[in-house]
Amino acid sequence: MNNMRQKLQDVIDNKTKPQGALGLLEDIALQVGLIQNTTSPSVISPTIVVFAGDHGIAAKGLVNPFPQAVTAQMVLNFVAGGAAINVFCKQHNLQLFVVDAGVNFDFDPRLPIVHNKIAKGTANYLEQAAMTVEQCKEAIAFGKLMVERIRHNNCNCIGFGEMGIGNTSAAALIMSAITGQSIELCAGRGTGTNDAQLQTKIETLKDVFALHQLQTLKEDPIQLLATVGGFEIAMMVGAMTAAAENDMIIVVDGFIATSALLIAQQLHPDMLRYCIFAHQSNEQAHATMLHFLGAKPLLHLGMRLGEGTGAALAMPLIQSAVNFLNQMASFESASVSGAKQAERADVELIINN
Template sequence: MREQLLHKINNKTKPLGSLGLLETIAMQVGMIQGTTSPAINQPHIVVFAGDHGIAETGLVNPYPQAVTAQMVLNFLNGGAAINVFCRQHNITLHVVDAGVNHAFGPAPAGQSGDRFIDAKMGLGTANYLEGPAMSETTATAAIEKGKSIVQAIAGSGGNCVGFGEMGIGNTSSASLIMSAVTGIPLAACVGRGTGVNDEQLQTKINTLGQAYALHRLPELRHQPVALLSRVGGFEIAMMAGAYLQAAEEKMVIVVDGFIASAALLLAQLINPSVVSHCIFAHTSGEQGHEKMLQHLQATTLLHLGMRLGEGTGAALAIPLIRSAVNFLQEMASFESAGVSNIEATT
């Protein structure tokens, strides 16, 4: 299949390699789908939202925890950046209540029920400065719920999916997970999140250091469920499950930023082959993301200095992935166009 795809790519009316990374993407999508005629059908973005108990302390985040629920309502009313990009590029958006500290009801005002998924595992996680964020049973249930959400998308005909998140305090969970899995020192993994100043950043690093020591995270490096239960979030656990199911469904997975990549680290521990289904949308402005990408040996499509989350990087990358597939499908070959190819020389 790889040889067939390479032949098809190289015989388009262009100099060899002249479409750069788009050629790499065309090859990857073809390999994921097992065809020389790949297609991107009904792309979806799924935004998982959840609250974190540590956010109530105010030690790791400048915004109050209530912003998570407020932003979910903003998503459902179509007012966030992810809404704008999904509308522009004809991407279906789903918003998942994985565990927000708010009672939304089955179908919140401003959005039809099929775009809102009530998968609430609780009213936010527990404060992991005092004990585990959740039980291992709950972490496993959240992973399974993430799988079921993607299974439904695949069943509806979607074959390309990107994941986003919303949760005040979730860069802290992602930093702890990153450090535990990669072995990179915690201080090099912790960034400014939603915009902490220098003093707040140092407090954040010190606070997370306490959690790191309390839960003896290096011992959990190869235990993704245990790691999630100690310092994870409901939205991160569901996203990890979503990655696993998307790979099982042979979907094209578009990886967003820092938190989405941390969830992928966990999914990779469970199934190392999941990364072969992933296209990495962008390099986040969050300081640990580039180091995480290096650990994953990933090349990203975009370098825009973004660090918003919500799946915004994935939504911007999907049109590029479509372009890669479309050139492979629609661009003339040298033979069909009657254009002379490079002649062999001695």
């Protein structure tokens, strides 16, 4: 690994540019080369998978300003091609799969989505665990299977999105349990919560945290996920784990996807090696979550939509990083004169044609 790292760094540094001039693109090129163990990496059939699921807590309206029914309505919007993720995937030629992980709705089986409903939403974690351990493991297993199927279609770069009213609350609980940060810091506005609604959300989540003694589940990721997670988050955990096991590039989206990563990292300790962080969400706790992971996000666009939209926007940047590594001239191939002097002086490089 160290030998390959040095080889990649030498290739990057010998391109016709001052060292470090391409910023994070150079870091990405190095990372992708290390994932694939080659100085000529590739991005093949980049794909977004959106997992959708409902949360029992959302039926009470304590943590969400929009009704639970919006989850199913948005899945139908994905099918119709009308969501932001559809637009970005079409623009950047990305494959898109939408998975019914556990939406509280009976979809027509003929719809072009992946039908794998674990249940019609999770249970209300104010009263009991969100799901059984068996359901949690089933969701993780399907997420793994989904990625295996996609990988066999020659995909090596994958990002995950989600849809589920109430899932910022599940993510906040997971974050608080794993990072030790307070619920006040971890709970944000989600889909447009006002000040009064946010305070109700915080108080509700504090009750949930105390009820299930979540601080004791930090080292038990499956039980934590089963207690307060969602089926869409559990499937993302399995999908991320399988992607890492198969040496795929994992493009991490926003707050919900990063909460799934907090769980997945405990199941696959080498997980972060495969992860490129698409953006810093405008959800207040995401910056803290990224800092906890030591992650450098590519984009800061003030987004908080979910759906994998940040991952879809980042994938062309990853492609650009790979392309410069493979296609940009080196000092030798371009017959650049005075290369070392130009680097040291940080002046314009002169190419002799």
